[in-house]
Amino acid sequence: MKPDGGSLIGFGSSGLGGATFQAFDPARGVSFEPLFSSATNEDVDRAAKLAAAAAPLWAKLSGAQRNQFLRAVADNLEAKTGDLVARAMLETGLPEARLKGEVARTCGQLRLYGETAERGDWLDARIETALPDRKPLPKPDHRSMLRPLGPVVVFGSSNFPFAYSVAGGDTASAFAAGCPVIVKAHPAHPGTSELVGRLILHAVRDCGLPEGTFSLLFDAGFSVGQALVTHPLVKAVGFTGSVKGGRALSDLASARPEPIPVYAEMGSINPVFILPGAIAERSAALVDGLHASATLGVGQFCTNPGLIALQRSAAAEELIKNLAAKLAATPEAPMLTAGIQKNFSAHTAARARQPGVKLAAHAKASGPCGAAPIWFETDAMEFLGNPALSQEIFGPSSLIVWCANGAEMLTVARQLEGSLTATLLVGTIGTELSEQAALVDLLAAKAGRLVLNGYPTGVEVSHAMVHGGPYPSTSDGGRSTSVGTRALYRWARLVCYQSFSEQLLPSELQSANPLGLLRMVNGQWTRDKVG
């Protein structure tokens, strides 16, 4: 399998395109074949119309049919893992083991979300049967459930060429919820995107699904994304990337004649609070754990720990000294793109110039897109007075915030902006309990996931995961998650059927409960049939 550089619009491909571009190998610092053509406005319109034509058919697919399709996509990806990983290594500079793991995770997501669709309990089916004799008015029969929103646009991310790109979590959850998908490929890995897109289209054909089920559009710049988000037939958007990018798309979507939801997973500093008990009990383990989490993937994870708050003491200073030594000895690795590396350099240089900020650790890098850890430290009072220090630096840079005491630590927690995660490293449970509980209460209002005595990187794909948090970590204030089976909820809305006949009801709401769903019937959750 080799990419040929054209957008995939349903079963066709794009015509004469806009600006062309190439993939770039960040390890070698060179561009390489083929040429990719940006989609035109006509391509966008054609993809949107195909998706809109497919939407009513998708809305009527059973959960079992959606599952069959998602499993076919996963099977296709697995069968071509070698080709996919080879291309992705060139385009991202990420190591083979990581990329193989990511393909496996992507297939796991597709299957878990498919299984969730087939099981159907997520639909929140509810039935209230009629009470014809109720006074003063009879009560009609009401049956309601979630139904798909319609065409969804997904923006591929830079840092997950598989798991949050073409067949990634947003796409998988939108299909599982019953929505056609149009992906805007991330220009950092266009060839990988095209190969995955073709494998999705094979599954579309094999499952006999409509042409508009899936399209993949390339763009060297921003105009295709803007055209997609403002297209009247598009009903929702998924995005993983920067605050600037996510906010721009949210603003466009809010200003449409018909506003649509944008689920943007954006910037997050993922604060880590270390209580004295943890340092007293296991300083060396904390050094290893923090180092591993902060340098994983050259710091290019949305859950990278960007802020470390701790109380000044001899033991705490010893911990940071050892951590700094370990960071300084960390070998460089290429960042995902030249643009990301350039931003990393610019933002770390700017942070070094902030008043009251000192360099805490610095490893040197020299490769074309190379980066190595650059950490800073400051005092809580400086941090609290300077909003610039709360901004995420994407890459291997974190800020150590020295607190004078526990109260100052709580003040830091209270002032934080929203994050995807917040981590507490504490001593033996039972000690420091009131301090721990106070931090938990504050941080539960600031983050979507609280980690106790662990590290924020590593996001489990499960029923219970929450990958979302208050602004700016997501555009919707953390009311949704982009990882885990609750991700399906983003692409659905409620519909109620009043006084319907059995034959006009969707099977999910029929009295006989032919799908065996967990439903709320007259206030009680049950898998029983009605009546």
Next chain:
Amino acid sequence: MKPDGGSLIGFGSSGLGGATFQAFDPARGVSFEPLFSSATNEDVDRAAKLAAAAAPLWAKLSGAQRNQFLRAVADNLEAKTGDLVARAMLETGLPEARLKGEVARTCGQLRLYGETAERGDWLDARIETALPDRKPLPKPDHRSMLRPLGPVVVFGSSNFPFAYSVAGGDTASAFAAGCPVIVKAHPAHPGTSELVGRLILHAVRDCGLPEGTFSLLFDAGFSVGQALVTHPLVKAVGFTGSVKGGRALSDLASARPEPIPVYAEMGSINPVFILPGAIAERSAALVDGLHASATLGVGQFCTNPGLIALQRSAAAEELIKNLAAKLAATPEAPMLTAGIQKNFSAHTAARARQPGVKLAAHAKASGPCGAAPIWFETDAMEFLGNPALSQEIFGPSSLIVWCANGAEMLTVARQLEGSLTATLLVGTIGTELSEQAALVDLLAAKAGRLVLNGYPTGVEVSHAMVHGGPYPSTSDGGRSTSVGTRALYRWARLVCYQSFSEQLLPSELQSANPLGLLRMVNGQWTRDKVG
């Protein structure tokens, strides 16, 4: 109980206010005592700070405590029904029976949402236990649930002085979800609002809840609402009213440095499709049913049937002739405010001037704010070519759309904007089935509630109700409902606890399941304890 005209800010009242205004009796056409003072920016800021201070305390209240408070509010309203209804009759011109029924509905909502909070199943609690030996990586323990968003601003509606105003559905669901509430009173019924607000504050004191639990602000204009929606401590907004008003607030909220959700329930034409079978079987019953639904409350319901589509035939023309005669004989009644009556006159006059539109029925009105039915008719081709005909006219005016055949009816359905409801009046189930099924499929994409052989007015407050629909009927594309127990979901976001100790977990997620919640444990829904 008599109102004194000051905003209620926590347990205090406003200082020297802004512009003053009075309530207006639409039946007699006169203003009356007392003077109400608009809140100042300082009042807004004080209310927001009090609410923000109360928010962490509210987030820790148990569902049982929230229920106790909501029941206390309902008890207080019931005890003062006489005073409340007397004041509301003067301010709205609505009849006593309707207002008594609305107080009862409001109390029912408060109790149902309180019961839902105490029961706790709505929290979507999920637990995935650890797998320490999993390869390649151990799986940590994850437990997640919904938590309250924080201070909520509610805008009272003009047309439901109780059920969608100060202690109405938005307020009740926000309290049930664990959020403090600031209400912006609708200036059409300020005295009623103040009386209800004081009864809420009695319950706050009686239950020993924090002062910032509730505030009520008056305003003669728009500036208090704008200040509330843009206040950085406010986290979400509920609104019931016009598309213009709801959209303006949504736009303000989207443009904030930290955007927040606005759940605006706005304009809806609530289309009714009458198939030939229904006319053949029960023409006289349809006349009575359509007349009653369309004239209820002088047409001032968000579910008022604003568009009637049917296929031209002698029987259909006979039905409309009889309906027109009944409409023309309908006595006038006062509309809720002089402004609403003025808009009704202006919009019906503008519709009469649209090309291809004829007057279908017209009853005369002469009182100060009086209105009586004014109906129009047009052909499907005119309707499809003129977007102005799709706009809601708030009040007793509907548009009859004559279709040449079933296919044209489907085209009308396909082109509709979003509505709260869509109604199908059909013949004996089993006949016309493919035509019925095609309409159901189309309308399920256009409305939040589909009514079969019934009428759209009358919104049941239950677990299965959906009162929300695609834009412009709501600002969030129908992903939420403002009526029924799912209304609580609007005020919550997900939080996940990773590797937590039992003593730091909220009781809802503790292994012993002390509250007996329905939880998803390792993929299975159960009320059992874990382990």
